[in-house]
Amino acid sequence: MKRILPAIALIAGLTLVGCSGGQDGADESQDGGSQDSGTAGQTEEAPQVTQLDEAQLTKILESTDADGLSFKAIDTGSASGSEALKALEQAEYEPSECKDLSMAALNASQASDNTTVTGISSDNTMSVGLVSLADDDAAASQVKTSSAVTEKCSDVSINSQGIEMKMKFESFDATVAGADETLGVKATIDAGGQTVLNTNSITARVGNNVVTAANVADIDESTVATTAETFVDAVKNAG
Numbered sequence: 001m002k003r004i005l006p007a008i009a010l011i012a013g014l015t016l017v018g019c020s021g022g023q024d025g026a027d028e029s030q031d032g033g034s035q036d037s038g039t040a041g042q043t044e045e046a047p048q049v050t051q052l053d054e055a056q057l058t059k060i061l062e063s064t065d066a067d068g069l070s071f072k073a074i075d076t077g078s079a080s081g082s083e084a085l086k087a088l089e090q091a092e093y094e095p096s097e098c099k100d101l102s103m104a105a106l107n108a109s110q111a112s113d114n115t116t117v118t119g120i121s122s123d124n125t126m127s128v129g130l131v132s133l134a135d136d137d138a139a140a141s142q143v144k145t146s147s148a149v150t151e152k153c154s155d156v157s158i159n160s161q162g163i164e165m166k167m168k169f170e171s172f173d174a175t176v177a178g179a180d181e182t183l184g185v186k187a188t189i190d191a192g193g194q195t196v197l198n199t200n201s202i203t204a205r206v207g208n209n210v211v212t213a214a215n216v217a218d219i220d221e222s223t224v225a226t227t228a229e230t231f232v233d234a235v236k237n238a239g
Contacts, residue, residue: 049208052132052238057117060238061130066213066230067223071119071128091160098153113138125217126227130235131210136180139208143183146203147171150185166190172200174225178232179204179211202228206235 052060058073093099115132133139150169158165167189174184187199200221201214213228215221 049135051134051208052115052130052235054115054117056238057115057130057132060231060234061117061119061128064231064234066121066126066128066227069121069123069126069223069227071121071126073117073119091158094157095153098156101153120216125215125219126223127214127216128227128231129210129212129214130231131212133208133210136208139205139210140181142210143181143203143205146185147183163191174202174228176202176204176225176229176232178229178236179206181205182228200224204228204232206232209235211235 061071061073064071091099113134116129118127118129120127131139131142133142150171153167154169156167156169158167167187170186170188172184172186174182176182181204183203185201185203187201188195189197189199197216198218199214199216201212202224203210203212205211211228211231213224213231215224
């Protein structure tokens with residue numbers, strides 16, 4: 001149980017940053033491209049952006065101090081113990097599609113169209129995910145899809161190794177200075193009929209980059225907002 005819960009908390013924080021908005025975003029791009037496609041490209045030039053690589057994101061993650069917290073990049077495949085993650089992969093989810101969304105978060109770093117780095121704070125209370133995509137539209141599409149996840153998976157039941165857990169997602173208003181757009185999500189994890197963890201995550205888009213900060217332990221909510229803002233500044237300075 002102690003091994004599994006941190007893994008679920010990590011997934012709760014990373015599901016939003018890991019889910020790609022490719023499908024929904026692609027549909028919108030195609031629809032938009034069919035309108036005035038002959039003139040839009042002639043009159044407007046796409047802004048030049050730089051997609052940060054893994055080394056750059058890791059440097060940002062590990063060199064940034066967020067209100068006294070330092071972070072270390074981790075391999076999400078082994079985060080919180082491979083046994084815990086294997087248990088989650090084999091778990092039963094209801095709704096079933098939420099399992100795919102959750103597992104997609106852990107496989108995000110393997111996607112060819114984005115670069116993803118995840119880190120945990122030195123005191124194991126916070127997680128941070130940094131994603132760099134090809135352009136602003138791809139990043140905006142990811143945030144939009146992340147918002148949709150909170151609706152599709154607002155109430156999830158997970159049965160793993162005989163342990164039944166419930167996870168509820170609820171959006172909240174969040175503001176991060178310097179971000180182009182922000183999404184706040186509160187996840188409540190219940191097990192054995194009682195709440196074992198409240199996880200708040202804040203996802204902020206900065207151009208073609210996405211920052212997500214989430215607590216994986218019971219700490220003050222303001223710490224999440226402070227961490228998100230600190231990393232938004234760090235990403236902007238790196239760009």
